[in-house]
Amino acid sequence: AQRVTQPEKLLSVFKGAPVELKCNYSYSGSPELFWYVQYSRQRLQLLLRHISRESIKGFTADLNKGETSFHLKKPFAQEEDSAMYYCALSGPSNSGGSNYKLTFGKGTLLTVNP
């Protein structure tokens, strides 16, 4: 079964401090991992995805297959980073075929204080 765990519901840091949002997953295979972000009163949007190995808005995430983790990091948090962050994975279902879906964690609310 696919499962995504975000252990922290709330995370509060000061501006300029490093931030790390934790994500652990359970999946038998090679999933695609993503981070989605939802700013206040805005729709859910893709922040970054493992397959692209990109850095968006200063955020990076490294897939650690040994620890089954995909933590999101930023060295210097900004106030505009305050938002809800969701880790998600995608992969075929146990029945294979084309049954792909996104499985989300419960989210971490990041607050960056001035």
Add this chain to the structure above:
Amino acid sequence: ETGVTQSPTHLIKTRGQQVTLRCSSQSGHNTVSWYQQALGQGPQFIFQYYREEENGRGNFPPRFSGLQFPNYSSELNVNALELDDSALYLCASSQSYWGYGYTFGSGTRLTVV
């Protein structure tokens, strides 16, 4: 290029009623998925349509059904509404069924009383 649009924005229904939610996919996207997001939870996968056929379903009862039209717009229908169906319903479209590159709509807030 337009994004994903959902209607209505908010809806209040009585237990036992039926509801239809609508979604217009982003231009060029042939895959649409529906998610239910209860308060304080992450979105949960309901089902996915690819080229007008359902090609994936989550752990939702048959009273949750859907359609995808030739223009790739979509509907989510829920029969015999229950109080626990109260949630934000999100539609997401993509160019493929691989699960990445999904664009989400703003959602429909359904309240069942």
